[in-house]
Amino acid sequence: MTYPWAAGETLTAADLNSYAGLILVKSVAIGSGVSSVTVTDSFSSDFHSYRILIDSIDTSSTPVIRFQFVSSGGAVFYGNRLQMNNGSTTISNINTGGGGAAYAEIGVGGTTDQGFLSMDVYAPASTKRKGITGNYYGFGYNGNYGYESADGTSRTGFYLTLSTGTFNSGNIRVYGYNNG
Numbered sequence: 001m002t003y004p005w006a007a008g009e010t011l012t013a014a015d016l017n018s019y020a021g022l023i024l025v026k027s028v029a030i031g032s033g034v035s036s037v038t039v040t041d042s043f044s045s046d047f048h049s050y051r052i053l054i055d056s057i058d059t060s061s062t063p064v065i066r067f068q069f070v071s072s073g074g075a076v077f078y079g080n081r082l083q084m085n086n087g088s089t090t091i092s093n094i095n096t097g098g099g100g101a102a103y104a105e106i107g108v109g110g111t112t113d114q115g116f117l118s119m120d121v122y123a124p125a126s127t128k129r130k131g132i133t134g135n136y137y138g139f140g141y142n143g144n145y146g147y148e149s150a151d152g153t154s155r156t157g158f159y160l161t162l163s164t165g166t167f168n169s170g171n172i173r174v175y176g177y178n179n180g
Helices: 013-017
Strands: 020-029 036-039 049-059 064-069 077-085 089-095 104-108 115-122 130-138 141-149 158-162 167-179
Touching: 020 036, 036 167, 049 158, 064 115, 064 130, 104 115, 104 130, 104 141, 158 167
Parallel strands: none
Antiparallel strands: 020 167, 036 158, 049 115, 049 167, 064 104, 064 158, 077 089, 077 141, 115 130, 130 141
């Protein structure tokens, strides 16, 4: 059966599995007063790449938002993050070069308005190198980032942590890219 589907047609499992697009894998609400959020069972071999959308981010201070794979440690992220204020003043440009970092900095929190973040995660369940790219906007800041993880271990989830303070709210949705 081909898309678009017509009223009255019966969709089979084969039809749905052949559909290319984003498939919701996990949805998590960020609680109030927490300094970190763990999203487990969000990556598997079912999909090669994933899209993570985070909306309505509200924090108790103006921290840097950090991403880390579950059960990873050490300096596994390489690359750089560029964060800008109002599109003109560079706040931070981190190039980890050969040293690496334990986490990827992916945005800035704040106490006014709300923040929004979009991230693509490449090959997290693979035993090969992983990549993340994305962008964010909120609290007068906007920016983009890209990292490579030299970690050769299959990962099934991730943490979000803050450099200081706590989360007040937010929503996380993880989608798998279905290649059809």
